[in-house]
Amino acid sequence: MAGRRITVKTIAAMRKRGEKIVALTAYDFHTARMEEMAGVHIILVGDSFQMAVLGEDTTLGASMDVLTAHCRAVKKGAPDALVVGDMPFGSYQPSDEIAVKNAVRFIAEAGADAVKLEGGNAAAVSRVKAIVDAGIPVMGHLGLLPQSIRSEGSYRVVRADSEQMLLEQIKALESAGAFSVVLEMIEEEVATRITEASGIATIGIGAGRYTHGQILVVNDMLGMNNDFNPKFLKKYADLHSMMKEALDSYVSDVTGGAFPGEENVFKGRGKNR
Ligand code: KIV
Numbered sequence: 001m002a003g004r005r006i007t008v009k010t011i012a013a014m015r016k017r018g019e020k021i022v023a024l025t026a027y028d029f030h031t032a033r034m035e036e037m038a039g040v041h042i043i044l045v046g047d048s049f050q051m052a053v054l055g056e057d058t059t060l061g062a063s064m065d066v067l068t069a070h071c072r073a074v075k076k077g078a079p080d081a082l083v084v085g086d087m088p089f090g091s092y093q094p095s096d097e098i099a100v101k102n103a104v105r106f107i108a109e110a111g112a113d114a115v116k117l118e119g120g121n122a123a124a125v126s127r128v129k130a131i132v133d134a135g136i137p138v139m140g141h142l143g144l145l146p147q148s149i150r151s152e153g154s155y156r157v158v159r160a161d162s163e164q165m166l167l168e169q170i171k172a173l174e175s176a177g178a179f180s181v182v183l184e185m186i187e188e189e190v191a192t193r194i195t196e197a198s199g200i201a202t203i204g205i206g207a208g209r210y211t212h213g214q215i216l217v218v219n220d221m222l223g224m225n226n227d228f229n230p231k232f233l234k235k236y237a238d239l240h241s242m243m244k245e246a247l248d249s250y251v252s253d254v255t256g257g258a259f260p261g262e263e264n265v266f267k268g269r270g271k272n273r
Pocket of ligand 1: 025044045046047048049086182205215216217
């Protein structure tokens, strides 16, 4: 993808041409660099960081300070991808003004290209419009909303009885100026009809095959956590086993005296490299 900078206009054009949009999360420089090299179009610095990296049970504790710092590293690693900063719980719910202030932080401090926020109710739509009016592209997020776990009680697949509401919400987000919407954990037929009705790109996670694009949490698709095996996830690697094997070897080398070896030690002048 070198040299082809992805913008929100690229995403809109891809949707129109029927080209699939590839999205992934990333939280650090090196992963972002490799994702860009692989041709990932959208990189989300998700609040899933809280669960995938910090091992928490929910995303609720994610903070602006931490996510902007990671977003800065991701943008540095992937200058041509569309990098989206995920607005953490509490960073946009209180008011339009607070939402704009925090969205500006992602752009100004972290170099993000856009921000994402969850929800399609009147308050969320108002936040999207305020941020878009400030000149910042916004990605919406409908279906399962991890930041609403306290009111919902559990993470559940969203089914046909929510279809009408989702249709109204995606239309409202589109009118507010969102350039794209994540659809999370929605029955395939429902997500397909919402995608067909949508004038902006839908990016699915657990929302079936027919959204305009797909997103996964990078740590999950690389198989870092062998205890996390939901139906929607495809593991493209088994990093858990690879890391275990490498770490076991290191422990055995150090305890058995095989590391450091002759090639790893510094000797007299001129031989230090
Ligand atoms: O935080 C995140 O990683 C997300 C994706 C699951 C879409 O919101």
